[in-house]
Amino acid sequence: xxxxxxxxxxxxxxxxxxxxxxxxxKRMIRRALLKAVAVPGYxxxxxxxxxxLARGWGTGGIQITAAIIGPDDVLKVIDQGADxxxxxxxxxxxxxxxxxxxxxxxxxxxxxxxxRHRIPEAPLKAGQIxxxxxxxxxxxxxxxxxxxxxxxMHAWAEYGLMQxxxxxxxxxxxxxxxxxxxxxxxxxxYVMAPxxxxxxxxxxxxxxxxxxxxxAGREKRIYAVPPYTSVRSLDFEDHPFRIQSWNEPCGLxxxxxxxxxxxxxxxxxxxxxxxxxSHHCETxxxxxxxxxxxxxxxxxxxxxxxxxxxxxxxx
Amino acid sequence: MYVAVKGGEAAILAxxxxxxxxxxxxxxxxxxxxxxxxEQMGLACARIMNEGSLYDPxxxxxxxxxxQGDAIEAAFLMRAYRTTLPRxxxxxxxxxxxxxxxxxxxxxxxxxxxxxxxxxxxxYTHRLxxxxxxxxxxxxxxxxxxxxxxxxxxxxxxxxxxxxxxxEAEEPPEGDPRPFDLTREPVSFPADRDVRLQxxxxxxxxxxxxxxxxxQRGYGNSHPFVxxxxxxxxxxxxxxxxxxxxxxxxEITLTECQMVNQFNGTKDVPPQFTRGYGLAFGHAxxxxxxxSLVDRALKAREFGEAAEYPAQQDEFVLYxxxxxxxxxxxxxxxxxxxxxxxxxxxxxxxxxxxxxxxxAGEIQETQVQETQDTLPEAAE
Numbered sequence: 001x002x003x004x005x006x007x008x009x010x011x012x013x014x015x016x017x018x019x020x021x022x023x024x025x026k027r028m029i030r031r032a033l034l035k036a037v038a039v040p041g042y043x044x045x046x047x048x049x050x051x052x053l054a055r056g057w058g059t060g061g062i063q064i065t066a067a068i069i070g071p072d073d074v075l076k077v078i079d080q081g082a083d084x085x086x087x088x089x090x091x092x093x094x095x096x097x098x099x100x101x102x103x104x105x106x107x108x109x110x111x112x113x114x115x116r117h118r119i120p121e122a123p124l125k126a127g128q129i130x131x132x133x134x135x136x137x138x139x140x141x142x143x144x145x146x147x148x149x150x151x152x153m154h155a156w157a158e159y160g161l162m163q164x165x166x167x168x169x170x171x172x173x174x175x176x177x178x179x180x181x182x183x184x185x186x187x188x189x190y191v192m193a194p195x196x197x198x199x200x201x202x203x204x205x206x207x208x209x210x211x212x213x214x215x216a217g218r219e220k221r222i223y224a225v226p227p228y229t230s231v232r233s234l235d236f237e238d239h240p241f242r243i244q245s246w247n248e249p250c251g252l253x254x255x256x257x258x259x260x261x262x263x264x265x266x267x268x269x270x271x272x273x274x275x276x277x278s279h280h281c282e283t284x285x286x287x288x289x290x291x292x293x294x295x296x297x298x299x300x301x302x303x304x305x306x307x308x309x310x311x312x313x314x315x
Numbered sequence: 316m317y318v319a320v321k322g323g324e325a326a327i328l329a330x331x332x333x334x335x336x337x338x339x340x341x342x343x344x345x346x347x348x349x350x351x352x353x354e355q356m357g358l359a360c361a362r363i364m365n366e367g368s369l370y371d372p373x374x375x376x377x378x379x380x381x382x383q384g385d386a387i388e389a390a391f392l393m394r395a396y397r398t399t400l401p402r403x404x405x406x407x408x409x410x411x412x413x414x415x416x417x418x419x420x421x422x423x424x425x426x427x428x429x430x431x432x433x434x435x436x437x438x439y440t441h442r443l444x445x446x447x448x449x450x451x452x453x454x455x456x457x458x459x460x461x462x463x464x465x466x467x468x469x470x471x472x473x474x475x476x477x478x479x480x481x482x483e484a485e486e487p488p489e490g491d492p493r494p495f496d497l498t499r500e501p502v503s504f505p506a507d508r509d510v511r512l513q514x515x516x517x518x519x520x521x522x523x524x525x526x527x528x529x530x531q532r533g534y535g536n537s538h539p540f541v542x543x544x545x546x547x548x549x550x551x552x553x554x555x556x557x558x559x560x561x562x563x564x565x566e567i568t569l570t571e572c573q574m575v576n577q578f579n580g581t582k583d584v585p586p587q588f589t590r591g592y593g594l595a596f597g598h599a600x601x602x603x604x605x606x607s608l609v610d611r612a613l614k615a616r617e618f619g620e621a622a623e624y625p626a627q628q629d630e631f632v633l634y635x636x637x638x639x640x641x642x643x644x645x646x647x648x649x650x651x652x653x654x655x656x657x658x659x660x661x662x663x664x665x666x667x668x669x670x671x672x673x674x675a676g677e678i679q680e681t682q683v684q685e686t687q688d689t690l691p692e693a694a695e
Binding site for chain 2: 011016022045046047048049050051052053055056057059079080081084085086087088089090093116117118135145148165172175177179180181196197198199200218220221244245259260261262276308
């Protein structure tokens with residue numbers, strides 16, 4: 001990792017360090033990351049800096065990425081699974097500007113993937129790092145608002161309250177009604193918030209070859225799941241964990257095994273389902289998979305399918 | 316559909332142009348100079364310096380200009396800049412007893428050494444529009460009282476009470492360690508007083524005001540008197556290591572409020588008055604007073620009082636008083652959440668479907684039962 005201070009010009013505009021954060025701060029964050037990796041699922045307090053982007057808009061993830069990115073890295077930023085969501089665009093621009101970062105939309109090319117609310121559909125590889133933006137790192141917060149209490153509960157692995165909550169869900173609704181940020185047990189020790197990814201994505205965390213880092217900027221916590229670590233979604237023997245499923249495939253690429261977003265197409269109840277992972281969908285379309293509504297969408301210029309094909313064939 | 320998110324980059328750049336246009340307003344009207352804001356919107360600048368945690372009236376004025384007068388957005392600009400500044404040391408403690416007083420009032424004594432100094436205050440203005448200001452260029456009356464009419468010494472009221480042993484003594488913690496810096500280290504709870512005061516000093520004025528008010532109205536056990544509010548300039552001194560003696564860095568304007576509160580005493584401590592303390596940059600009386608009310612409320616734990624109300628709970632006050640963090644998190648709800656919402660949609664549709672099937676089954680069952688029940692009657 002090289003440092004290059006941007007040299008101030010003649011009428012000195014304030015100069016920022018490589019990747020915005022100063023090196024002392026990066027060191028502090030790396031120390032927190034090392035501790036987090038050493039104790040999977042444990043929330044490490046860190047001196048979260050005030051960032052030029054708003055709290056709640058990814059400042060935890062941005063600080064982690066800034067602390068680990070180097071000139072050789074390729075950065076992918078997604079929000080809701082898509083590379084072109086406005087805040088993902090904004091964060092990608094931040095690193096292009098401050099760290100001269102190489103960026104890509106291709107999941108397999110990226111060395112660092114900063115994400116909000118999704119894990120890519122394509123399996124991750126060893127050497128890749130997932131950086132999750134976390135709004136609320138404490139999985140017990142909705143059950144116990146006081147930090148002083150929840151820290152004790154983690155220390156004593158006292159997770160009965162969470163089990164009771166899941167049980168009450170089942171008693172009342174016949175199933176657990178948490179659909180995202182579904183609590184997981186990491187390495188058989190800490191209950192952890194996986195960030196608000198849909199529970200559909202939880203199984204991808206289990207024994208993942210990638211390193212998974214979690215940053216909560218406003219709440220000033222960092223935690224991690226090292227590669228090949230068990231991540232079990234909490235459940236009961238007679239009510240096993242299950243993920244979302246859809247009755248129809250992606251309208252654009254025909255995928256039946258990806259997480260789908262619902263898109264309202266008119267005001268007469270018309271709707272279609274499309275992959276939330278935009279890169280996955282484009283790759284599949286480039287490979288010749290065609291969904292039932294692709295022709296309609298292309299005709300309306302809602303999808304520039306040719307561009308998607310070009311993009312993938314170039315990469 | 317996808318068109319809503321495609322082209323995000325161009326759209327983002329366009330918003331920057333639009334905000335610049337909105338900020339400028341009608342170009343027939345002369346543009347505001349930063350110096351005008353600094354000189355003529357001083358109270359707004361003080362608020363930005365407090366909530367932005369940076370004493371720099373010029374930058375506060377620039378922040379207000381850039382943020383179109385949005386106080387929280389301006390404080391955010393200040394903080395995002397402040398966080399990049401190097402820390403080369405801590406100043407010596409400022410001595411507010413040596414303040415060059417502009418205003419000083421006490422509610423606990425009719426008269427006291429140094430006297431009551433009203434200074435610049437809206438307190439006794441009638442809130443009637445001065446339409447002369449509408450036309451600009453209002454003549455400024457030169458106040459008769461000059462600073463040299465004031466007494467040289469203005470002892471702080473709590474010090475007067477302290478000399479009699481009636482005021483809770485405030486000693487620095489053992490070894491007088493450097494205060495905690497909550498912008499560099501994570502806060503843990505229960506939080507010590509240096510952390511609490513620091514958080515409140517940068518806390519939202521409106522939030523602190525509401526909390527302070529709640530204490531007065533009964534959501535907290537407080538019977539406060541304004542021992543003193545003072546506004547004026549103090550000098551900031553710094554000891555560079557290579558020199559070994561203090562050098563004067565300049566003056567800052569501060570507002571200090573010390574509230575005098577009752578305390579019944581305990582078995583070991585005789586009844587005495589207790590202190591609520593507020594300190595703010597610039598002329599910011601409302602902020603300093605609110606802060607001093609909440610400071611006293613947060614001392615509940617130290618005095619063995621029950622901490623039943625929000626203003627007495629440090630986690631509640633410290634986590635929620637930071638308006639830049641709060642605004643960020645509240646406003647992040649504008650970001651797309653359609654992945655999570657899709658999860659909720661899927662769940663609620665399924666639960667409703669299962670419920671309808673169950674109810675339909677029950678109705679059928681009861682109908683079958685009713686038919687069975689009624690049949691014998693019909694036979695009779």
